[in-house]
Structure formats: C-alpha cells, structure tokens
Amino acid sequence: MKMEKSTQQLNLYPPETRFIIKMKNFSTGDVKILNDINLSEYEKSLKYLKYLNANGYNVFLSACKAGGVYILLDDIKKPAIDKLFTDGFEPFYFLQTSPDNFQAIIKLSDSPLDKDIQTFASKQLAETYNADPNSADIGHFFRLAGFTNRKQKYSKNGLFPFVKLYAGTGNTCTKGESYVERILTGIDNGFIELLPKKHITTPPAKLGERKTLVSGCGAYIEKVYKSGNKDGDLSALDFKAARYALRKGFKPDDVINAIKLFSPKLESRKSGHIDDYISRTVKNALYNAI
Template identity: 30%
Template sequence: MGISTQMCNYTQKHITAKEKSWDRQAAALDSPAYRITLTDPLGMAKPWNMGKGQGSQGQEGFYTKEEVKDLIPTLSAKNAQGRNIFITPIDEDHHYLVLDDSSAAQVDELKQHGFKPALTQESSPGNVQAIFKIPRVKNSVTEQKAANNVVQRLNKEFGDPNFSGVIHPFRMAGFTNPKPKHKDRNGNFPFVQIKTAQGGLCERMAQAMENPRIEKATVTRKAIIKAVAEEKKQVNGLTSAEHAFCRAWHKVKGLAVAKGWPLDNSKIDFRACKELLGRYRKEIVKAALVKVSPSIETRHSDLKDYAHRTVERADQERIQEQAKSKKQRRGMSMGGR
C-alpha cells in the first residue's frame, strides 16, 4: 500500500468518525437548521459565518443537518488549519440553553435536581458543555430577556459566569479544540467528545422560564395598554426608550393582527423604530431595537448592521413624510389666500 493510499484511508477514517459524531449531536439537538461559524483561536482572523449572504436575496443562509454533514470534509480541513468549528441551532420553536465550562460533577448535580440536558459534551479535558432544549414562545417581547436571564443564572452558578446569552454557538462534536493552551506535549489538540445525547426537552428548565415571561395578546387598544402596564411592572432594567419600543412594537403588531395583515417581525421593527425617532436619537433607537425586539437574534446574525439599516431607513421615510406633509399644508395655505 502506497503512502498516498494510506493518507487517503487515514483522512477518510477521520471524516467518518466526525460524521458519526455529528449524527449523534444532530439527533440530540433535533433543530431544523444550523448556523456554522469558524473562528481563529488566536484572534488573528475575523470569524467566518459560512452562511452569510448565502440565503435568498443575499440574506444569511442556514444549513439542515444533512447539509452540515455534507460540509464535514471542508470543515475538517479548516479545523486541521487551526480553526474552531462552532454550530448554533436555528429554531423558532425552541431555545437551546448552553451551560459552558462546567464539570461532570456539576452537570450530575443538575440532573439530580431534574434538569435533563439534551446533549453533554467535553469541549476540552475536564470542561463540559450541557445543552438544555426548551419550548420557545413566539412574538413575546420579553421572551429573549427571560431566556437570557435564565442562562446567565445557570452559568453563574454552574459554569462560565461571563456567559452572555441564550443564542450562543457551541463546538461541533468530533472536531478538535485548537486553543493553544490545550495542546499536549505531543502537539495534539483534544477532540470534542459527546458524553450523553439523549435529546428531548427539559421540563424543569422550561419551568424556570415561566416567571420572567409575559404573555399578552395585543389585538385591541385596551389590551395593548394593559400589556404595556404589566410589562412596566414585571420587566426590570429597561430604559424609557426600551419601554417605548415595547409599546410601539405591540401597537404595530396589534394593528396588523386586527387588520388581518401577515405578521412580519422585521416590518414591525421598522414601524416601531419610526415611531420612536421623533422622540429619541437614532443611536438610542438602535440600542432599543437590538435589546427588546422579539427573536431578533434568530432573525439576523449581524444585529449592529440590521439595526443601522432599519433605523436609517425608518428615519429617511419619516423625514420624507414630514416634508411631504409640510408641502401639502403650504399648498393648502396658499390656496386659501
């Protein structure tokens, strides 16, 4: 057997092992789509979102589990070049809460209290990631905040205290963790290994979401006012602009529901921003949009760019409408003289 044949067999063996790991990981997560992100552990190169600009009309494209599997040879080559391989489940119906930098003992403690992860994996020697899958309530203005609060409390107690939010990438199983600090004396990096992959929803974790979450139908003006009043009581830490965005967002959504219009969260974002721009500076409106718009992180990967484009476009339309209205009033005034 020649050297080239041996190398080919060696490579195929590793590809097959990664495919088997992905099959287990994907079965446990059971997400309809995934984002794939490659990063440089040294920070020398920008992160690469493989789906950026690959969707319809230049939007972000996501990958099914089969499409991810087809990309494994490419991802394997990038991993061999020193890139981290991360995935993010994209699922409108579920949250995937990540417990990062934990330990087997801490995860076992959570299990004893009824918290059942869909997936646990060792991302580096002694470091365990646990993924808890729970139902997601669509179009709730406080859903994202509630989920962020839960995952932050979870990590503060059992994992990484600096963990930021619920929509967070984690390592793809079967690939190496190429952080320099993990290189062994032989120059090898550890593989991300699946420990458990039972799948399913974690009811205990879902219960932790109930208190922070607010559910209100906002079809009528009375319902809108009531929902906003309850949000003021129950959602702490929001600025006046963020509260105003909540009110405007629900108002626009309520109008759309009442009129029977198709619900498009991005269009609702646009109208809500437009309402705020007469009272708040553009940068404040952008910040409010990013913080409280429902499901914004699943709809747009580059939040800064999306907020900038939405607010600028809303401001342009607002200015144009003001100019048109002013011109019409001037014409009426001239005609009355």
Template identity: 30%
Template sequence: MVFQKRIDRTYLAVRRQLQGMRCSSYEVGLFDRRDKQSLRGIVTYSQEQVLNAVGFLKSKNASGHDIFIRPKGSQGLLLLDDVSQMMIGRMKPHGDHPAAIIQTSPANYQVWVRVSNDPLEEQLATEVARSLARDYGADISSADWRHFGRLAGFTNQKPEHRISCGYAPYVLAEACQGKICPSASRRLALAQKSLAAIRASRQVYSPRTLSRSSKPSPKAFYTRYMSLYLKRYGEQIDKSRMDFAILRKMAQRDYTAAEMAEALREASPGLAMRKAGHEEDYITRTVRNVLDEYQSKHFFS
C-alpha cells in the same frame, strides 16, 4: 474479498450532537487561530447540510480552525459554557436535564439545555440562560439566547488545551438525549417574573448623579480592582468572573454602559485570546447582564 466501508467518526460525533440539539436550522462558524480577530464564515445549515459539510469542516479544522455551532435564532435551546462535571451531575436531580453534554477538552464541558420546543422571545431566553448559569456555576457572561458552542468530532485548537504529546484534543459528544428538561415550565415562569421586575425597575430607577471628576477613568478603575483580585486569588482566577465582579463595582459607582465597555476593551487581561472571535459580543453581554442585575437589585432594595 468484501471491503467494509470505514465509519467516519467525525460524522458520527456531529450527528450525535445534532440529535441532542434537535433544531430546525443551525449557524456554523469557523475561527482561525492564526487570525484571532473574529468568527468568520458563519453559514446557515439544515441538519442534513451540516452533515454534508463534515468533509469541508474537517479540512478547515485540520488547517487550524475551530468549529462552532448554535441554533439559528432563538429555538428554546440554551448553552451553558464552562460547566464542571460535578455541576453536570447535579442538573438532572433538579429537573434541569441536559439535552446534550459536550466535552470541549479534558475536564471542560459545555451543556445544551432545552427549555422549550417552540421559539422563545430573546430576552426571556437570555434570562433563563442566566438563571441556569448562576445555579450551576457556568460562565454568566456567555449566558444568552445565541451563544456559540463547539461542534463535536473536531479538535479544540486552543494552544493551552494541547495534550502532552502536542496534539489537540477532540471535542466529544457525551450524553445527547435531546429532550426538553422537566424544569422548563418553572424556569420560564421565574424568568418572566424576573424580566417584569427588571422592566419595572427601569421605569422608576433614576441613577445618582456623580461628577466625572470624582471617578477614576474606566481603565484605571478596572486596573485597580484587577490588581486586588490577582493579589488575592492569583493568576488562575476565572477572568470572566473577575470582569463581572469589577463591572458590578463600576455599576455601583454609576459608570455608564459605554464606560464599562471601555474598561473591558482596554484592561481585561487576555481578552482577545479568551474570547477570540466574539470579543464585542462578550463585552456587550457582560455589560448588559451587570446592569440588568444591578437595576433589579436596586428595585427590590
């Protein structure tokens, strides 16, 4: 009798995603849903080492850990988080071909887009990621050069994504072409122009003076506008976009970056659960993106 070796579907899914990402090295991190504090155990791997670690990662996933991955450093590969299937369909006709499409749970997607085969300056990579996020309705606060995405072949341990029978859904690697997008040169040129404008605005921009006593506390300001947004759009509102919108208003009132970060820490609803493992990264990115956008608009107004 001839016994055929069983194919490890997790191994195949991981290999498929890595073929789409096509990086020289990766960082793999574990998030323990029981801990809910931070992404732990971040390890640098080659592609071969990631594949060799599949057995270990499966055991951690089975014990309640989510498995995340990103390129090691800025390698020209950018993540779009929380992209709809409809928007993914619009990417290719506009030259923004995905390098890898990852279904993180039913009807929820992350998309990796390659805009360079060479390392990119971090600010430039972030500006390209932000432009892509704006164009395709992705989470702008997650758009930067170093964001973690889920690794295919493992289950998504978020309780809200469990299917009716109670099982956690598998993260799936869909189309993984691994090619640089045709729009890369145009995207990079526009991002360089935008960065130049932002840097120029920082040199000439002088914020209006406003006394501390004339402003509510950061928490009070955030809470006031949060109540208005929840009343208008309901509890299902995208909380990350609400964060961004309220911080825009804070920028217009000349709140400092530290005050805006304070508002998110103290008042953003469910932040620890929504951004589990990278709350401070999320806060830093969101504040920076809001201020960059505000200063750029002020320069051109």
C-alpha cells in the same frame, strides 16, 4: 457506516432546524462562516470542516429555528453536570470540550420566548451552576463534537483533545417550563426588570396556566411555619416559606400576603419596614426557587 459525532449532534435537533457553523483560528483571528444550512448541507461540508480543523481552526455551532428554547452553560465542571440532572435541568445533551471542561445544552421550553427572557434565564442558571457568565446569551456559539479543540493551552506533543458528545434527555428539561413560568411571574409582578423602561407581558398562552390566589397558598405557608423552628432564624424561615410556595406555583403577591399573615413576630422583628422586607424576601426567593 458509522455516523460522524458532529452529525449525531445535529441529528438531535428537529428536522427543520437550520444551523450556523463558525470556524475560527485563534492564532490568526481569521473567521469563516457557513450560514443557514440544513443537516444535508452540513454533511456535504464535512471534508472542508475537517481540513480547516486540522489546520488550526476551531469549529462552533449555533442552532436556529430549532423549535423551542435552548441555552448554553459554558465552561462547567462534571459535578455541575451531575447536579443539573439532579435538579431537574437535565441537559438536552452535553459536550466535553477539554479534559476538565464541559458545555451543557439545556432545552428550557417547547415554545419560543422573548430574547431578553432567554438571556435572563441563561444568566441566572450560569450563576447557579458556576458557568461562564460571558457566554450566557442566546447568540453564543458552542463546540461541535468530533472536532479538536485547537486552543494552544490544550496542546500535548502537538495533539489536541477531541470534543466528546454525551447523551442527555433529548427533551425539554423537567423544570424548564416551571422555571420560565417563575420568571414570567416575576416580570408581571415587578420583581424582575429585564431592561430599563421595557415592559414584557406574559404570553396569552401562559396566562391561562397560572395558579390563581386561593386559600391553598395561605394554608401552605402556614404549614411551613408550623413545621419550622420558631426559636431559630425567623428571616431564614420566611425565605424558606417563600421559596417553597413559589416552587409550588403560587403567585408572588399571594406569597407576600400569606407571609404577612403567618410570619412569627413579624411586627416586632421588622417594625416600620414590613412591606419592604417581605417584598425583598420574595424577590430573592424567586431567584433561588430552583
């Protein structure tokens, strides 16, 4: 017996995952919820969900207690999906929700994270890949495969497009853990402030994984400068050195000290505001160290 597409989608999550199913009729505004159900309970509700979908309701999913951090990139295009794979943010899976639009579900981490950190990561990736910023929060629902998208603008001769499921890696994305680590480093070093007057410390498990300040950071930065064009845009070269070093996992304070030591003509270029300039450069590099 062929498995339902929506069941295939839910089967991608760990067995202990609980789900919230939301059904919404955009014409009437009516909303119905199936709360805190498992896969077996979902399968028993399929006929009911299909009935609602046929009568104008859109069907959405949220996964709870899924064993890790999953984020949604909403309303992105196929080239952005391809770039996610190229950049190391391979989708856990992705959905085609209408002829030109996709949703990507990305598993960033195997370990739980503070909700504010998850939201920050979602918003940063949404900006990078031109996703809908209004959907970049961990509580946002996404589509269920096998049901139709009942938005009227997609209706053709009374028919609506089915939401299609596409396989991703089914695992944590390649750069997920290092991306989270850069965010945690930025918080600890004051480069990233999530909420006013709120301090979020790095989980103890993460602290032990940090690369400490070693001569390797200075040597790496010096190598970037030696290979760069010293007659070109030196500010761009500073940014390149910072981004490359952060990608390697060096701490921002170490990168700041190394740039201060090796950046060409720094005293004459940035006289009077060297510390502020380097701090801003490293902060910008943290946001772009993908």
